[in-house]
Amino acid sequence: MTDDAARPTPPPGSPSDDARHVRRAWDLALQNVDEGGRPFGCVVVDAATGEVLAEARNQVAQSGDKTAHAEVVAIRELAARGRDTLEGCDVFVTAYPCPMCLGALYYAQPDRLVHGATREQEDEHYEDGNALFRLRTFYDEFAKDPKDRALRAEQLEPDDPTRPFREYTARHADA
Numbered sequence: 269m270t271d272d273a274a275r276p277t278p279p280p281g282s283p284s285d286d287a288r289h290v291r292r293a294w295d296l297a298l299q300n301v302d303e304g305g306r307p308f309g310c311v312v313v314d315a316a317t318g319e320v321l322a323e324a325r326n327q328v329a330q331s332g333d334k335t336a337h338a339e340v341v342a343i344r345e346l347a348a349r350g351r352d353t354l355e356g357c358d359v360f361v362t363a364y365p366c367p368m369c370l371g372a373l374y375y376a377q378p379d380r381l382v383h384g385a386t387r388e389q390e391d392e393h394y395e396d397g398n399a400l401f402r403l404r405t406f407y408d409e410f411a412k413d414p415k416d417r418a419l420r421a422e423q424l425e426p427d428d429p430t431r432p433f434r435e436y437t438a439r440h441a442d443a
């Protein structure tokens with residue numbers, strides 16, 4: 269017996285299991301390209317059981333929503349099913365995430381992040397077409413002083429700029 273069904277399932281988090289999930293994210297990316305989408309996929313797996321909890325493809329081209337990256341789509345799908353954190357989950361993606369998705373993943377707090385291509389490999393073969401950054405150097409933008417970034421930001425302080433935060437903290441002091 270050499271078919272897949274006869275082969276024991278590799279334990280969650282093992283190198284062979286990780287390779288299977290990265291390959292699945294890669295397959296999702298290729299399927300998306302076939303359907304006119306962008307080349308990114310994401311798989312979220314229960315770190316303890318190995319169960320696949322969500323599979324997502326980048327939906328930017330299909331929806332026009334610039335935030336519909338595969339990682340964000342997966343996080344939203346899981347939230348819609350009642351899971352408000354990725355604690356206890358491993359996340360597998362086609363390429364190392366962009367800053368938006370990395371930030372979203374930091375908020376969602378998965379146990380691990382496993383990626384296929386590096387940012388540099390992605391940049392070599394894919395053009396996002398954004399006027400404010402290049403894929404390869406996107407992270408460099410965040411190391412700059414805010415006044416030196418391509419997206420300019422100005423602070424305009426209201427009378428009591430920290431009141432919303434104090435109001436929140438006061439109401440959740442016992443939480």
Ligand SMILES: [Zn+2]
Nearest residue numbers: 337366368369
């Ligand atoms: Zn992203």
